[in-house]
Amino acid sequence: MKVEINNLTNREIVELKDVDRVLNRAIEIENLSNVLFNVVIVDNDYIHDLNKKYRNIDKETDVITFALEDEKNMVIPGIRVLGDIYISIEKAESQAKEYGHSLLRELSFLAVHGFYHLLGYDHMTEQEEHEMFAKQEFVLEQCSIER
16 A cells, blocks of 8 residues: 655645554555555645636635546556545645644544545535544544544
């Protein structure tokens, strides 16, 4: 299994080491093996451009995912290529302040949220939201990432 975290900003983000640990724990909890996905840390301008281009929404967002598992040209024998998770560091920082918790908690939440999107979970209905958010909170609790 491989989680690749890429920081495309010019900031040093010490919390990313723990985010990697949290994602690897999520992989274990879901009993997955041989998975590959990327987490890409970007700024608001970058994620705004992605959101506008791919979702037709003309504003920044906190996290956006691109699931690749169904793409025929993204097949690597024996490996599940899940896709990419983009996280805006600026949104993560402002949301951490807004919710009164640490940047580690916010980055971990957004990364795990994106991970579950890559696995096909969504939150369009109340039932889907309950299931997805329960899984996210369980992972964070298992890693002692608290509010």
